[in-house]
Amino acid sequence: MHTDERPAVDLRRLPSPDDLLILLTVARLGRFNAVAETLGTTHTTISRRILALDKQLGGRTLERSPQGWELTQLGAAAVEAAEAIENTLGSLSGLISQDQSALSGLVRVATTDGVGAVFVTPALVRLQQQNPQLNIEMLSATRKVSQNRSGVDLEIVVGRTDVSNAQTIFLSNYYLRLYASPGYAAEHGLPETLDDVGQHGFVSYVESALQVAELGHRWSSQLPMPTSSFQATSVFAQVEAVRQGAGIGLLPNFMVAGQPDFVPVLAGDFERQLPIWAVARPESLRSAAVQAVIASLKEEVKARAGLLAG
Known part of the structure; x- marks a missing residue:
């Protein structure tokens, strides 16, 4: 009997969802210090997590500009994935709280x-x-x-x-x-x-x-x-x-x-x-x-x- 089995995903090769969400916050705020304040961590930690994400993705996700940190083409693609994760987590949080409209x-x-x-x-x-x-x-x-x-x-x-x-x-x-x-x-x-x-x-x-x-x-x-x-x-x-x-x-x-x-x-x-x-x-x-x-x-x-x- 033939079965349609999908190949197993190697989780070790996927970027960290936490790091993707950190990148999303950098994209929104533009500064590592502001992101660190928002997430309750340090500038060094934010920088380290972005470097780890870049290594995992095989390229730079951010570049400096006079307007702060801006997304590269790779970074923009990563942010789309991060937004999908954010939306999914938001839906799950709403189900847990029985209030899907809550922000x-x-x-x-x-x-x-x-x-x-x-x-x-x-x-x-x-x-x-x-x-x-x-x-x-x-x-x-x-x-x-x-x-x-x-x-x-x-x-x-x-x-x-x-x-x-x-x-x-x-x-x-x-x-x-x-x-x-x-x-x-x-x-x-x-x-x-x-x-x-x-x-x-x-x-x-x-x-x-x-x-x-x-x-x-x-x-x-x-x-x-x-x-x-x-x-x-x-x-x-x-x-x-x-x-x-x-x-x-x-x-x-x-x-x-x-x-x-x-x-x-x-x-x-x-x-x-x-x-x-x-x-x-x-x-x-x-x-x-x-x-x-x-x-x-x-x-x-x-x-x-x-x-x-x-």
């Missing part, structure tokens, strides 16, 4: 301060409440999109984006407008024209430390140089400085619009519109957890479109 693991998100506090945080909290096994790390800083992939799965940035080896996803627009406190307005009066703004104190970012030029006073020639300035790297400090009467501030509308402590200044004459983007490597965007974060962010900004419009 798990760690997602690292970098975001600007204001957008992070007002929109990203509630979106991430809601997602985590729906998926209790999902861990979140949120790194807050106001900067342009990273050119060297700063070890995060997803970056939330504002302003112009100019990156390679990454995909950008538009989330929403928001506005920067001029505001003062009622006390400041009563004591100093409010400007009637943009030229009059130069006769007042001005609150904005520290220009020498600012990476996103559109957020600063000097980016627009429409604004004259002020008589004095209060500059801070934190938008929360700027909001508080305006509240305390330090001067007229260029503030995100979604942080102060409609609040009694803030009076619009030249509301019909001056505003800046800035986009909010989600930026990630293609490998990160294939992660179910990262896709869920983006979906939650889109839901948050859509539900609060009125606040963003101000």
